[in-house]
Amino acid sequence: MIRRTTWRPDTCGCVIEFEWDDSQPEDSRQTTPVRGISVCSLHQDLNTQEQYNALIEDNSRKNKVEQMLAELLPELTDTVQDVDKNPVKVLKKPLEHKYLPGRILEIKLPSEIQGKKVIENELHARLKESMKVVVV
Numbered sequence: 001m002i003r004r005t006t007w008r009p010d011t012c013g014c015v016i017e018f019e020w021d022d023s024q025p026e027d028s029r030q031t032t033p034v035r036g037i038s039v040c041s042l043h044q045d046l047n048t049q050e051q052y053n054a055l056i057e058d059n060s061r062k063n064k065v066e067q068m069l070a071e072l073l074p075e076l077t078d079t080v081q082d083v084d085k086n087p088v089k090v091l092k093k094p095l096e097h098k099y100l101p102g103r104i105l106e107i108k109l110p111s112e113i114q115g116k117k118v119i120e121n122e123l124h125a126r127l128k129e130s131m132k133v134v135v136v
């Protein structure tokens with residue numbers, strides 16, 4: 001059965017509706033954007049498919065960066081168990097983030113964290129796409 005879901009990513013103000021088929025297995029399920037319900041200023045020049053692709057990319061970059069920061073800055077993390085009971089580090093509290101024009105991710109670290117430029121360079125190296133994330 002075809003189902004529709006409304007997605008409000010936490011990375012910008014966009015709201016988009018997409019379709020998926022619940023008869024497909026979850027790990028290989030295709031999703032198809034149907035319409036942009038609302039479009040933020042960063043994504044206003046995109047058609048619905050491009051908007052959807054951009055939202056996935058922006059959201060996944062933010063998630064990757066948070067995961068990397070959890071590895072780089074153990075003082076910001078707690079260790080919890082994943083579903084297989086393996087220890088994983090997670091951020092104690094979410095970091096402030098926003099996307100700047102050009103879809104550059106800005107992450108705000110707590111003021112006591114030193115060496116933000118070093119951390120930013122490490123993120124660039126790990127992401128292999130420099131200038132797409134800045135640390136403040």
Ligand SMILES: [Zn+2]
Pocket residue numbers: 012013014039040041042043
């Ligand atoms: Zn947006």
